[in-house]
Amino acid sequence: MSTLETGTIEPQSGTTVTLGASGDAVVIGADALKVNTIKDAGANTILTSDGSGTLSSVNSGLAGNMVFISSATASGDSSLSFTSGIDSTYDEYVFIFVNINPASNAQNFGFQCSTDGGSNYNTTVTSTTFRAYHRESGTHSALEYLTADDQAQGTAYQTISPWLDEASDASGSGILHLFAPSSTTYVKQFYSRSSAMDAGPNIQMNDFYAAGYFNTTSAIDAVAFKVASGNFDGTIYLYGIK
Amino acid sequence: MSKVVVTTVLPDSGASDLLTIGAASDSVAISGDSLNVDTLQDAGGNTIFVSDGSGTITSKNSGFPGALKLISTATASGDSSLSFTSGIDSTYDVYIFKFIDINPVTDQTSFDFNGSTDGGSNYNVTKTTTAFVAKHNEADTDAALEYRTGMDLAQSTSYQPLAYFVGNLSDECCAGEFILFNPASTVYVKHFYSRANSYAGSNYTFDCYTGGYCNTTSAVNAVDFKMSSGNFDGIIKMYGISKS
Numbered sequence: 001m002s003t004l005e006t007g008t009i010e011p012q013s014g015t016t017v018t019l020g021a022s023g024d025a026v027v028i029g030a031d032a033l034k035v036n037t038i039k040d041a042g043a044n045t046i047l048t049s050d051g052s053g054t055l056s057s058v059n060s061g062l063a064g065n066m067v068f069i070s071s072a073t074a075s076g077d078s079s080l081s082f083t084s085g086i087d088s089t090y091d092e093y094v095f096i097f098v099n100i101n102p103a104s105n106a107q108n109f110g111f112q113c114s115t116d117g118g119s120n121y122n123t124t125v126t127s128t129t130f131r132a133y134h135r136e137s138g139t140h141s142a143l144e145y146l147t148a149d150d151q152a153q154g155t156a157y158q159t160i161s162p163w164l165d166e167a168s169d170a171s172g173s174g175i176l177h178l179f180a181p182s183s184t185t186y187v188k189q190f191y192s193r194s195s196a197m198d199a200g201p202n203i204q205m206n207d208f209y210a211a212g213y214f215n216t217t218s219a220i221d222a223v224a225f226k227v228a229s230g231n232f233d234g235t236i237y238l239y240g241i242k
Numbered sequence: 243m244s245k246v247v248v249t250t251v252l253p254d255s256g257a258s259d260l261l262t263i264g265a266a267s268d269s270v271a272i273s274g275d276s277l278n279v280d281t282l283q284d285a286g287g288n289t290i291f292v293s294d295g296s297g298t299i300t301s302k303n304s305g306f307p308g309a310l311k312l313i314s315t316a317t318a319s320g321d322s323s324l325s326f327t328s329g330i331d332s333t334y335d336v337y338i339f340k341f342i343d344i345n346p347v348t349d350q351t352s353f354d355f356n357g358s359t360d361g362g363s364n365y366n367v368t369k370t371t372t373a374f375v376a377k378h379n380e381a382d383t384d385a386a387l388e389y390r391t392g393m394d395l396a397q398s399t400s401y402q403p404l405a406y407f408v409g410n411l412s413d414e415c416c417a418g419e420f421i422l423f424n425p426a427s428t429v430y431v432k433h434f435y436s437r438a439n440s441y442a443g444s445n446y447t448f449d450c451y452t453g454g455y456c457n458t459t460s461a462v463n464a465v466d467f468k469m470s471s472g473n474f475d476g477i478i479k480m481y482g483i484s485k486s
Contacts, residue, residue: 004246005254008262012244015268026272028279029250030261036285041272053288055305064308068484096483098335098423099430132372132389132453138396143374143389169459173423173433195423195433195453207372207435207453235335237485239309 065242066094073235076103079226082238083118086221088182090240095178097194097225099171100234102164106199107227108149109164109172110157113181113188113214118222122155123188127212129159135204146208153215157226160192160210164227165199171234172196174208181220188214309484310338316478320347323468324478327362330463332426334482339420341404341438341467341478348472349410350443352393354401355420355467357432357456362464366399367432371454375406380445393450397457401468404436405450408469409443415476416440418450425462432456 011017020026038046048057069085086093100109112121129149134141149159161172174194181188191211198206214220225236253261264270282290292301304311311334316324330337344353356365373393378385393403405416418438425432435453442448456462467478 002248003250003252004248005252007254007260008265009246009251010263010265011268015264016271017264017268018271018273019263021273023275024273025276025278028277032281032283032287033277033279034283034285034287035270038282038290047290049284049286049288049290049303049305051284051286051288053284053286053303053305055290055303058305058307060307062306064306064310066309066483067307068309068486071485096336099427101430132374132451134370134372134394134396136370136397136457141372141389141391141394143387169429169431171430171433174435175421193435193453195435195455197431197455205370205372205454207374207451237335237483239483 067240067242069238069240071235071237074232076231076233078231079224080236081118081222081224083222085238086181086223090242091180092241093178093181094239094241095176095223096237096239097161097176098173098235098237100161100164100173100227100232101171102166102227102230102232104230105166107164107166107229107232108159109161109225109227109232110159111176111223111225112157113220114222114224115216115218115220118224121157121222121224123220124153124155124215125151125158125212126153126215127151127158127210129208129210131162131209132207133198133204135202137202139202140204149210151212157228158210158212161194161196161208162206163198165197165203167197170197170199178220178223184217184219187216188220190214311482311484313480313482315480318474318476320473320475322473323466325362325464325466326480327464329480330425330465335424335485336483337422337425338481338483339422339465339478340481341420341476342417343415344405344408344417344474344476345415346408346410346469346472346474348469350407351472352403352470353405353408353416353438353467354403354470355465356401357462358464358466359458359460359462362466365401365464365466367456367458367462368397368399369395369402369454369456370397371395371402371452373403374451376449377446393452395454401470402452402454403470404452405438405440406448407442407444407446408440414441414443422462422465428459428461431458432462
């Protein structure tokens with residue numbers, strides 16, 4: 001065993017210093033290895049840091065299983081559409097809608113899918129809907145199926161948060177899961193859950209569930225959200241699940 | 243091209259334990275099959291990751307991609323409550339709390355939560371909530387889907403049950419997740435919902451669904467979990483879902 005003591009090792013010429021040979025292991029006995037860019041043996045970048053701890057160019061294989069794709073914010077808009085990023089990259093897409101507040105009272109917040117890149121949102125859907133509700137007054141509560149919000153081979157927007165109150169502090173928030181939208185073999189399954197302030201006869205909490213399938217074997221490549229009538233505020237985030 | 247054949251390379255005595263390989267703009271190539279190191283830092287000394295030498299990553303840079311970010315973990319071991327008093331702010335619009343193997347000291351108690359708008363000094367946010375359950379007993383003599391009027395709240399500041407009748411035997415527990423939307427908003431009330439399964443003390447499984455809102459436009463900046471009575475063991479992990 002031999003030991004070389006030095007302060008710096010530099011290439012004799014050129015810009016590459018090689019440590020070890022094939023089959024060797026190079027062990028860093030020191031507490032840390034400091035470097036801004038890590039590449040594999042084929043010179044493909046694994047990650048880059050800027051020297052201040054901010055990473056960039058991180059290889060996608062190091063990413064988590066829930067990947068942010070895009071977001072859209074409505075501010076007095078009539079709809080929000082996602083016309084890119086929905087393809088075969090992921091088998092599950094998650095839309096998180098936060099603080100959907102309609103301009104007019106008692107509006108259903110819903111979504112529809114497109115098979116033509118967003119030109120038309122009118123894919124046939126069969127769905128179920130139910131809710132648990134409870135009034136702030138404490139006088140009414142129930143778990144019930146909602147025939148008014150389900151569809152049987154309909155092409156309307158599917159309600160995922162119903163009867164939203166327009167008050168300035170009122171809104172609905174929830175999560176919609178859409179599975180394998182790019183399949184050209186199967187229908188497209190979805191389910192959602194939302195928590196919302198309902199503009200019913202008396203203000204109440206709605207824990208609303210929707211599930212169903214878009215009855216098409218064409219790929220769904222765009223999704224739109226809107227309230228039944230009028231404009232709304234709110235933010236929707238789109239994620240892919242690996 | 244020159245070659246040095248050596249087993250160990252150490253910094254010399256004048257190098258202050260720093261061994262530098264290459265100069266700016268050089269590349270250092272590892273021709274060996276692996277590079278073994280526990281801590282990787284950038285040139286500024288900022289941690290990229292730390293491994294414990296057994297393959298467990300104990301720390302990693304927050305810049306690694308992935309929308310689900312672990313913020314913190316709290317473990318109860320005979321404690322009366324677990325509180326999250328930091329990390330709940332406008333960084334994320336969605337926070338997820340996963341509670342795992344919550345085992346109470348007292349039999350058939352509920353696992354509850356409340357929110358705070360003053361950093362955890364008081365857990366008494368006004369809430370209106372819903373509660374329903376699917377239940378089934380081991381004897382297969384009872385099964386139902388039912389609204390639970392005893393578990394909901396109407397403009398109440400009480401703790402909200404998330405899992406019911408949790409058994410206290412050594413193998414009994416509850417687990418689930420609680421999702422809180424945009425707690426930092428000063429415009430909207432704060433929506434949440436949860437789903438949890440409980441091994442109820444009378445040999446039932448309870449699939450508990452809770453929804454509601456904290457009826458305040460003040461920012462909710464702390465959350466507390468506890469049993470309706472007595473202490474408990476268990477783990478709660480808090481995640482944020484990144485906005486970009």
